[in-house]
Structure formats: C-alpha cells, structure tokens
Amino acid sequence: MGSPGPQYPNLDGRRGQMFPALTESQIARVAAFGTEQDFEDGAIVFERGDADVPFYVVLDGQLEIVHPEGTLEHSVTVHDTGQFTGEMPMLFGRSSLVRARAKSHLRALRVEPQRFRSLVQTDPELSEIAMRAFILRRVALLSEGWGDAVVIGSRVSAETLRLQAFLVRNGQPYKYVDLDGDPDVQAMLDQFQVRVEDIPILICRGERVLRHPSEAEVADCLGLNPTIEPTRVFDVVVCGAGPAGLAAAVYAASEGLDVMIVEAASPGGQAGSSSKIENYLGFPTGISGQALAVRALAQAEKFGAGLSVAQGAVSLRSDETPLRIELEGGGAIRARAAVIATGIRYRKLDVPELARFEGVGVYYSATFVEAMRCGAEALVVVGGGNSAGQAATFLARSARHVHMLIRGPDLAESMSRYLIRRIEDTPNITLHRRTRITAVAGSEHLEEVTWCDDAGVETRRPIRHVFSMIGATPNTDWLGGSLALDDNKFVRTGLDLTSEILERERWPLARSPLMFETSQPRVFAVGDVRANSVKRVAAAVGDGSVCVQLIHKVLAE
CATH class of the missing domain: 3.50.50.60 (FAD/NAD(P)-binding domain)
Structure with a gap:
C-alpha cells in the first residue's frame, strides 16, 4: 500500500550500531534502574500506538520487533541476549511505531521511561550507545515508511507538499499514495470513503481520516505533543x-x-x-x-x-x-x-501571480522533499546568500540545469567563498548577475518563468520550479x-x-x-x-x- 516517503542513506553497514548487544557489566548498570520481567512465547510486550513504553534489555530468549500494516506484519529485527528495544519516541514521550512480541520464553530487564531518562543522563557510555541506536533506528523507519501515517496527495498540490514537509521535518515515517500515478489510489479512496477533492488526506493508524488537515490537526492525530497541566x-x-x-x-x-x-x-x-x-x-x-x-x-x-x-x-x-x-x-x-x-x-519576490504557485512551483526550502518534485528538470534559484548557494549546489546534483539569479554584480559580498568556488566549478549551474524575475505563468502548476537583466534583455524559459531565497524578515x-x-x-x-x-x-x-x-x-x-x-x-x-x-x-x- 503506497510507497515510502523520501529515501535515506543505506544503513546495512551500520546494523551493529543500530542493534548492539550490551556487555555483562553494562547490563548490570542498567539493572540498577529496572526490574526483571518474564513473558511467554508469543506474548505482546508492547503494541504499536502504546505511549510511555519501557526500555527492555533481553536477558534470555528472543524479542521480535515488527511493523503492523493492516493484517500484515513487516519484520524489523529480532533482539537476542544483550540487545535492547527502543527508538526516538522513548525520549519524546510519543507513541511507539512498532509492535514487540516474545519469540520464545523471554526474560527481560524492564526500565520505566522516567528511570531510563535518568540512566542516559548519568551514564555517558550507555547514553552514547542508546542514542546512536535510537537515531539510526528512526532513520531506518523513515526510509521504509514504517510509521502510523499514510498520505494521499498529488504532486500538483501545494497542500500535499506542506503536509509531507511537516511530517519529514518532525521525523514521522509515512507511506505516500500519489493520486496521479499510484495504481492503488482508487481502492484507497473507496476504502476510506474519501474523494479526490479531499486531498491531501492523512490516515492515522489505519483508522482516523483527516481531509486537508492543518498542521495542528496532524500533530494531534499522531500524538506529537505532550499534555501540559494548566497550573504548571x-x-x-x-x-x-x-x-x-x-x-x-x-x-x-x-x-x-x-x-x-x-x-x-x-x-x-x-x-x-x-x-x-x-x-x-x-x-x-x-x-x-x-x-x-x-x-x-x-x-x-x-x-x-x-x-x-x-x-x-x-x-x-x-x-x-x-x-x-x-x-x-x-x-x-x-x-x-x-x-x-x-x-x-524568507521575503517573497515582488512578482505578479507568484503567490498562486507557492508549493506548486515556487518554494522557500531546498530539501530532498522539494528536490523529489523537481526531478531532472531545469530550475531557478533566486538569491545570493549562503542559503541560496547551498540550495543551488544541492539541487544541481539531480536537476538538468540550475539558473542562479542575483540582483548584484557578484557573490563575494554575501556568500562564503567555498560555496562560490563550488558554484563556479559546477557545469550545470549558470549565474545570472543583475537579473530579476519579472513574470511567472502556468495553470495548476508553474510552467514558465521570465527574467530580465539590468540592460533590459528579457529571457523567457519553460521552467516549472523556482526557489526563492532573497533575504528575510x-x-x-x-x-x-x-x-x-x-x-x-x-x-x-x-x-x-x-x-x-x-x-x-x-x-x-x-x-x-x-x-x-x-x-x-x-x-x-x-x-x-x-x-x-x-x-x-x-x-x-x-x-x-x-x-x-x-x-x-x-x-x-
């Protein structure tokens, strides 16, 4: 069902850091913060969606971690003696994204969340091992899209991009179903009784359906925020x-x-x-x-x-x-x-009709979320600061060509030298000095950009993506x-x-x-x-x- 969100680096070579085994002396230090607990073969140790999940260290037996998806389960890993459970939600107080089940008779060390925080604050060695493992495990879940969210959207929807960016920047794995190209999309729409007009759609844990949700609604649905007592x-x-x-x-x-x-x-x-x-x-x-x-x-x-x-x-x-x-x-x-x-x-360009294309051709961030939308097309980066330079060199890796537009005569006054050299050495980046965008055009998505230099020479190109980084308020x-x-x-x-x-x-x-x-x-x-x-x-x-x-x-x- 659907495809993962943005792809992340291959982690196969780091499995030893993702799933390390603690030594006897390290386990003994953990034991001071927890208690032993036994589970029968097949017993659920914790369920996806559970909050405040304890930290478990396997003492004897095996503990399997799976990601449920409907009636299916995707195996994540099997913890053996000395290995431990947990990832980033354990620190954040958020709900677990995975299910843990005893694969045999299991004896484990159980550490409650508050006691675990005390452990990582006072034991630097165990803190380093656990934190590295937690971060890598979250990256793996992000790469596979093994979370509790499904997004149904379109590449020509600004709201879809906004929703995807919010999930990515909050470290939330999700599956993406594209309205324009995914063969399963109609079945998904029928299953959850939603319409094309409702996109973007967020489905939480296969149950709750949000139609073009606000970021606050997404945060509430996924349980991202803690409850704060009014008197605190x-x-x-x-x-x-x-x-x-x-x-x-x-x-x-x-x-x-x-x-x-x-x-x-x-x-x-x-x-x-x-x-x-x-x-x-x-x-x-x-x-x-x-x-x-x-x-x-x-x-x-x-x-x-x-x-x-x-x-x-x-x-x-x-x-x-x-x-x-x-x-x-x-x-x-x-x-x-x-x-x-x-x-x-970032300030916005003073160009007629620009606002109509924000999120569907005009962007104010240059991460892999936006880069995936651009593919191998030509694009424009506007601005002469470090952010614009970083965007241009990053996007040039996948774009056919990057046109960089600046108002001044050169980059030396506003950009670090290492970025200037990189721009000069990148063959598919062209720097247009003393140049500004004068017009944009398109129907549902940006389709054409016009720019003009200070000599009055006007250039019109069939470009669908503009990155605006022109200073800030x-x-x-x-x-x-x-x-x-x-x-x-x-x-x-x-x-x-x-x-x-x-x-x-x-x-x-x-x-x-x-x-x-x-x-x-x-x-x-x-x-x-x-x-x-x-x-x-x-x-x-x-x-x-x-x-x-x-x-x-x-x-x-």
Missing part, C-alpha cells in the same frame, strides 16, 4: 525550535531547569530547510539542517526538555508573574523566564508591541536598549538589561530574531547557550 509553571519557555532555541533548551535542561519549547511549525527553523551546512564547527563533511535539528532536539529531550509543535506563541504577557505565553489554538503556558527564538522567514509580529523592536522589527536586547528606550518601555528594575535580555525583565531574545545578531547557525547556537547563564541570574533575583 516552567522555569523557561523557549519560543521557537531553530538552532538558537534548541541550544537554549539543551543547556537549560542539562543544568536542571524545567524547560518547554513551543514551535509554530517544525523543529529546525530556517536552518532546517538547508540541504547541507558545511561551515559548522565539528562537521567537516557537512550536515543537513534537518539532521542537525534532530540531533539537537534529541539532546534537549534526553535532558528532560519538552516540545510542542504546530502550536506556536501568539502573544506574550510579560506584565504577569509568572510570564504567560498564549499559544495557537487558545491555550497558554506559564514560565518564570522566556526565550524568544522565533527566527526569520523577523518573526516578531506575534509580539504585538510587548517588546522594543528596531526599525526592521528585530528584537532589541542588552546594549541596544538605550536609556530613552527603557524609559519609554517602563523598564522596572534598577539594573540595566543583561546581554540578550529584552525591554522586559526575564524575557530574552536569541538568534536571527535578535537585532544586530550574526545570521549564522553557529552564532545562533552561541546565543542560545550563553543566554542560559543569564537566565540563572535573573531566576535567582
């Missing part, structure tokens, strides 16, 4: 799960603070849409923005931070104690301190005047808050705002959303990590 007060609420927000969450949670991250869409921020980041310290071969976000999120949740997706902040009540952050959907969350890390969004509209912003609507912090601004904003304390602290006490801003910040992933991570030391100071006041 967090030490820190981080608004935004880009590199800056995730760094703040990792450092705050690792230092014992009670942390919740609220994200309007998916983890990763703008960096999460990057195909590869090659100048980030410690990754000489580069790392995709999504992989970086997944690892950072796993770190944060290993230390106990919570995450809520598709439920971003819509207002900040800094005049209340504790602070109150109101969320999409009508809920609210309380905190002793807040970190604003809502980042930036801050995501601060939701603040509604509660914090001081600069002329470009970035959040002012620290030394950018003059005495005149503080007087106007009614700063209530005798001390001046700390570095990264905004015009309201206990509210900090980090990363790209902060005025005068360096718009780089490493700088954002630095902001988020340093900010935590300042949070400790204000919480002690």
Whole structure:
C-alpha cells in the first residue's frame, strides 16, 4: 500500500550500531534502574500506538520487533541476549511505531521511561550507545515508511507538499499514495470513503481520516505533543525550535531547569530547510539542517526538555508573574523566564501571480522533499546568500540545469567563498548577475518563468520550479508591541536598549538589561530574531547557550 516517503542513506553497514548487544557489566548498570520481567512465547510486550513504553534489555530468549500494516506484519529485527528495544519516541514521550512480541520464553530487564531518562543522563557510555541506536533506528523507519501515517496527495498540490514537509521535518515515517500515478489510489479512496477533492488526506493508524488537515490537526492525530497541566509553571519557555532555541533548551535542561519549547511549525527553523551546512564547527563533511535539528532536539529531550509543535506563541504577557505565553489554538503556558527564538522567514519576490504557485512551483526550502518534485528538470534559484548557494549546489546534483539569479554584480559580498568556488566549478549551474524575475505563468502548476537583466534583455524559459531565497524578515509580529523592536522589527536586547528606550518601555528594575535580555525583565531574545545578531547557525547556537547563564541570574533575583 503506497510507497515510502523520501529515501535515506543505506544503513546495512551500520546494523551493529543500530542493534548492539550490551556487555555483562553494562547490563548490570542498567539493572540498577529496572526490574526483571518474564513473558511467554508469543506474548505482546508492547503494541504499536502504546505511549510511555519501557526500555527492555533481553536477558534470555528472543524479542521480535515488527511493523503492523493492516493484517500484515513487516519484520524489523529480532533482539537476542544483550540487545535492547527502543527508538526516538522513548525520549519524546510519543507513541511507539512498532509492535514487540516474545519469540520464545523471554526474560527481560524492564526500565520505566522516567528511570531510563535518568540512566542516559548519568551514564555517558550507555547514553552514547542508546542514542546512536535510537537515531539510526528512526532513520531506518523513515526510509521504509514504517510509521502510523499514510498520505494521499498529488504532486500538483501545494497542500500535499506542506503536509509531507511537516511530517519529514518532525521525523514521522509515512507511506505516500500519489493520486496521479499510484495504481492503488482508487481502492484507497473507496476504502476510506474519501474523494479526490479531499486531498491531501492523512490516515492515522489505519483508522482516523483527516481531509486537508492543518498542521495542528496532524500533530494531534499522531500524538506529537505532550499534555501540559494548566497550573504548571516552567522555569523557561523557549519560543521557537531553530538552532538558537534548541541550544537554549539543551543547556537549560542539562543544568536542571524545567524547560518547554513551543514551535509554530517544525523543529529546525530556517536552518532546517538547508540541504547541507558545511561551515559548522565539528562537521567537516557537512550536515543537513534537518539532521542537525534532530540531533539537537534529541539532546534537549534526553535532558528532560519538552516540545510542542504546530502550536506556536501568539502573544506574550510579560506584565504577569509568572510570564504567560498564549499559544495557537487558545491555550497558554506559564514560565518564570522566556526565550524568544522565533527566527526569520524568507521575503517573497515582488512578482505578479507568484503567490498562486507557492508549493506548486515556487518554494522557500531546498530539501530532498522539494528536490523529489523537481526531478531532472531545469530550475531557478533566486538569491545570493549562503542559503541560496547551498540550495543551488544541492539541487544541481539531480536537476538538468540550475539558473542562479542575483540582483548584484557578484557573490563575494554575501556568500562564503567555498560555496562560490563550488558554484563556479559546477557545469550545470549558470549565474545570472543583475537579473530579476519579472513574470511567472502556468495553470495548476508553474510552467514558465521570465527574467530580465539590468540592460533590459528579457529571457523567457519553460521552467516549472523556482526557489526563492532573497533575504528575510523577523518573526516578531506575534509580539504585538510587548517588546522594543528596531526599525526592521528585530528584537532589541542588552546594549541596544538605550536609556530613552527603557524609559519609554517602563523598564522596572534598577539594573540595566543583561546581554540578550529584552525591554522586559526575564524575557530574552536569541538568534536571527535578535537585532544586530550574526545570521549564522553557529552564532545562533552561541546565543542560545550563553543566554542560559543569564537566565540563572535573573531566576535567582
């Protein structure tokens, strides 16, 4: 039924890391956190859809892991003595995607989720073994599409692309049924009593059917978000799960603070849409923005931070104690301190009819989700920054030709030299200087692009895909005047808050705002959303990590 989502690297050579066997001494350390349990042959140890599943280590016998699909089962692996169960949902508190069954009489060590988190926080060796295995197992499930979701959609549907991107960026495996080419599609439509007009359609666990769902509905259906007690007060609420927000969450949670991250869409921020980041310290071969976000999120949740997706902040009540952050959907969350890390969004090209083709020919991310839609066709990348350079070189691997359009005379002022060299050395990338798009055309999908250079020479091409990366504006509209912003609507912090601004904003304390602290006490801003910040992933991570030391100071006041 259907096909897997985006394909991932072959993991056959890493099965030893995916399914390692613990030594006797390692098992003894695990035993201090758990209890022994026996299961008869054929007994279900845990079921797909179960939440808060314990961590099991096989002591004697065998434990089979399968992925159910209707009346069928796909075998994932069989755990022998010393091997253990689990993958990313064990850290996230989400539902299991697989079923576990005793394949013989089974004796296992059972560790409850909260005790398991204590184990990985205090035993670095076992933490490394488990975390590596969990990440690789999730990648394997993603590659096979072994999840609890089926998407029925179309390649000429912008909403289908939005739904696929949301699932991928939240690490959710899914099967995809294409309305335009899958032979099983009519049977699927009939089985679930849905129509072509309902796409995109999400089917959760073969039971619940969502027609053109919102991201919040998808998150609810798949159980992505934790339940938060209305009376709970967090030490820190981080608004935004880009590199800056995730760094703040990792450092705050690792230092014992009670942390919740609220994200309007998916983890990763703008960096999460990057195909590869090659100048980030410690990754000489580069790392995709999504992989970086997944690892950072796993770190944060290993230390106990919570995450809520598709439920971003819509207002900040800094005049209340504790602070109150109101969320999409009508809920609210309380905190002793807040970190604003809502980042930036790409500006849109000023071209007539452009909005009509967003998601069906015009894109603001360049990941493998979008690349799969482009196939081997020619395409256009607009922009002269690092994001545009990364997109052009990534897409050139599969595209027939990449036309790169920039407004200026060259790339040197806005792009890293290593990317400039790569663009110059890639034969199927053509750089068009002092050039802008003037028109787009098509019916249901983009079909034609016209561009013009500063000499007035106009070019019209039958191109179906445009990637727009032309600078960004801050995501601060939701603040509604509660914090001081600069002329470009970035959040002012620290030394950018003059005495005149503080007087106007009614700063209530005798001390001046700390570095990264905004015009309201206990509210900090980090990363790209902060005025005068360096718009780089490493700088954002630095902001988020340093900010935590300042949070400790204000919480002690």
